[in-house]
Amino acid sequence: MGHSLRLDAYLQFASKAFQREATYRVEVFSEIGSLVLRVYLIRALWTALYAHNRAPANLPLHTIITYSTVALLLSLIFEVDGTRQLREKIRLGTIATDLLKPISIPGSLFSDGVGTTLLHAMSVIPSLLIALLLVHVDRPPDLAAGAAFAAAFALGYAVNFLLNFCMNCVAFWTLETFALQLVVRWLSDLLSGAIIPLTLFPGALQGVLLHLPFAAVYSTPLFVYLGLIHGQQIGRALLEQIAWLIVFSGLGAWIWSRGRDRVVVQGG
Amino acid sequence: MEPIVRTRDLRKVFRRPQRRPGVAGALRALFSPAFAETVAVSDVSMEIAAGELIGYLGPNGAGKSTTIKMLTGILVPTSGVVEVAGLIPWRRRTENARNIGVVFGQRSQLYWDLPLRESFELLRAIYDIPRARYRVNLDEFIDILEMGEFLDTPVRQLSLGQRMRGDFAAALLHDPRVVYLDEPTIGLDVVAKEAIREFILRINQQRGTTVLLTTHDLADVERLCRRIVIIDRGRLLYDGTIEDLKDAYGRTRRLVVEFAEPQDHVVVEGATLEHTDRCTARFAFDRGAISADRLITALVARYAVRDVAIEEPDLEGIIRRIYLEGISPSEVLRP
Incomplete structure (x- = not known):
């Protein structure tokens, strides 16, 4: 079942998602206040912690505050889950009407997520500017690191999408995925470096965590951004992200086709 | 002429896990699941010529929707042949999707949060409809279905009648050759029903679109269809004209x-x-x-x-008798 790749349709999905999200303005504005507050709390928390403890090597206070602030911004983007709709579509059976269209459903979900993310990203810009008055955020050490960060971020975005997609596909069997997602979310918050840099974990655990797919989402882009990894290390980290991308693309395609066949053979 | 829709001995059996009562039952089901088989569609053979407008009737649970799902390609038959415009729908789902349009009276295909106009624009991109063709079709539909007033209203704020008109336009923008209408007049008032019926007739007559209409409203059928197909418990009971049915059973x-x-x-x-x-x-x-x-x-x-x-004799009385008493297969009439 080959889908001709017609970019126009997928751009439309993104643009419609953007417009749709823009209609829920209250949500957008409430996010702005919350962002400023969270950035302030990050600064207060780490400043207090560092005042009474010895700073770990290569993570001075300004670095950890930069880390946490950028991680917070990344989480605003990564938490937008365009594939959550899939769960609803499966539960309500509207997936059938989507299957009536000559379109790739995973592709449309991805585009929808991008559109939603763009609106959220734009809506946080004013609050981001206010927040930057509260904290000093370091820039990437050089242009190369900045470019590598952009690449690592894009790969992290894709891996995150695929992780969410695989999880929501489970609804084909269970109809409900809330509990599963809650658990994975907790694990991922803790183990991805979204809150605490993975370098602060004890040695052996750190070695494992750095190579989990969760790290590919948050930790890798952040380490690149802060210049905590250099040269070949960056190359290796990006390759690892690409490897996860391939693994989860394969897994996603497999679960999706099994799930779709389930609907198609059993009638949902 | 080659039929545009063709099924031969089409059959669909659903196999569903059977629940046993209680915790013990649930545990047993975990290790040795029992399955119940339901025959939803059994040996249905029919042919629809291009340009026909056919009423597909049957009581609730007769297998109408299952048949339509197989014709659209979102359900794989257990056995038998199904072909729409020369394609096997479930093998070539996306290609088949371009040839067909579907309207579900009970379920909108429009995008809930978007104004109708935006939904149409999205469909243009999805079906890759040439801009000129899109404009002509959309203008025509806006005109006949009188959608001008609510084109910029989000779908969730539309009345059922307005939403149905939107759904019809959405299903037809890409000039499908075959349209499946699944209870398109359900819940509509008499005026809205008549508007929808006229629209169905119009696209059938002016565009030559083949229509398969499922409905419980026999007024729809008498107004629109010459030929009807009746199905019950998955089996074809009647395939012929309304006239012949009245002659034979009334x-x-x-x-x-x-x-x-x-x-x-x-x-x-x-x-x-x-x-x-x-x-x-x-x-x-x-x-x-x-x-x-x-x-x-x-x-x-x-x-x-x-x-x-x-x-x-009225069609409703005849159909009621058929639903209640059934017809033995030997009695099934063919045109």
């Missing part, structure tokens, strides 16, 4: 007579008196055994008659 006509003066005792050869109140009488007669003409002549010869009326 042989009993009724004659209502109004007398000039009260009658105590009325008798006519060849008709059964069903009801009388001295001034009027209702007779049932078999149209195959005696003609209305002879019956009236006999009546007028014997009584002073002021008025007569003949009641034709």
